[in-house]
Amino acid sequence: MTRRDVSLVVGIAGGSASGKTAVARRVVSALGEEDTTIVPHDAYYRDLSHLPLEERRRVNVDHPDSLETDLMVEDLHQLIGGDPVALPVYDYSTHVRLDDRRIVEPAPVLIIEGILVLALEGLRRLMDLKVYVHVPEAERLARRLARDVERRGRTPESVRTDHEWRVQPMHREFVGPSRDHADVVIEEGGHNAGAIDRLVAEIRRTLT
Numbered sequence: 001m002t003r004r005d006v007s008l009v010v011g012i013a014g015g016s017a018s019g020k021t022a023v024a025r026r027v028v029s030a031l032g033e034e035d036t037t038i039v040p041h042d043a044y045y046r047d048l049s050h051l052p053l054e055e056r057r058r059v060n061v062d063h064p065d066s067l068e069t070d071l072m073v074e075d076l077h078q079l080i081g082g083d084p085v086a087l088p089v090y091d092y093s094t095h096v097r098l099d100d101r102r103i104v105e106p107a108p109v110l111i112i113e114g115i116l117v118l119a120l121e122g123l124r125r126l127m128d129l130k131v132y133v134h135v136p137e138a139e140r141l142a143r144r145l146a147r148d149v150e151r152r153g154r155t156p157e158s159v160r161t162d163h164e165w166r167v168q169p170m171h172r173e174f175v176g177p178s179r180d181h182a183d184v185v186i187e188e189g190g191h192n193a194g195a196i197d198r199l200v201a202e203i204r205r206t207l208t
Contacts, residue, residue: 005082006037007108008206009126013118013178014133015171016062017143019189023133023196024113030200037079037107041114041123044072045090047097056095062170064116073122079106080126108207115171118178129206131199132182133189137168 010027014020021040028036044067048056059066068088075085086101117123118130135143141163148154179185184202186195 005108006080006106006110008128008203009076009080009110009112010129010131010203011117011123011127012111012113012131012133013115013175013182014186014189015135015137015140015175016115016167017140017147018133018135019143019191020113020115020133022190023131023186023199024111026190026193026196027109027111027200027203030197031109031203035107036109036111037104038111038113039072039076039079039087039104041067041069041072041112041117043087043090043102044068045095045097049094049096051095053094059095060166060170062115062166062174064120064174067116069120069122073126076110076112076123076126079104079110082106109203115175116178118181119174124181129184129203130182131184131186132179133186134179135187135189137171 012020012024024038028038045061046066046068048059051059071088075087078085084103084105086103089098089100089102090096091098112123112127118132124130141160144163144167145156145159148159149156184199186192186199188195190196
């Protein structure tokens with residue numbers, strides 16, 4: 001494929017630590033970086049610089065209100081129209097939006113990725129293909145424990161508390177039910193090579 005305006009918008013959702021990003025990256029690897037653009041929903045977390053740091057840490061970042069989705073929709077319309085956009089850059093350690101911006105260009109395949117992207121109608125309306133990555137709760141928690149303790153310096157107790165207070169309640173209320181909107185469900189996340197290959201084949205068929 002040669003570079004051109006957006007032809008297909010793919011939404012990829014699923015629970016925290018389900019492997020959404022891994023699935024998106026494997027799609028990019030298969031189709032080529034020049035022909036795909038990923039816009040992560042979590043780039044649009046609201047700037048919390050007006051709050052003390054301890055209050056920022058207590059904000060429920062898995063709730064839809066924590067994200068500036070209207071701005072994301074505007075940026076997606078701009079990309080779909082063939083124009084580049086400057087994505088916000090968010091500092092997850094301080095919970096503030098930085099002055100930096102990341103320029104992304106339109107490409108034939110535009111991937112919208114995040115836990116809530118299928119839960120929000122404004123984003124769903126833009127999608128041609130909706131994908132849900134499903135992994136059981138116990139496995140998602142195990143993955144978060146391994147990831148957050150090793151990479152983010154958190155204690156197992158803090159990860160479990162966060163899971164019980166924030167992650168799983170929001171999953172039950174918003175994320176899990178959004179599976180009903182999916183055209184494709186991928187079990188096991190990024191480990192399911194066969195399902196990802198079929199997804200890539202479906203994308204290619206749609207583009208031809």
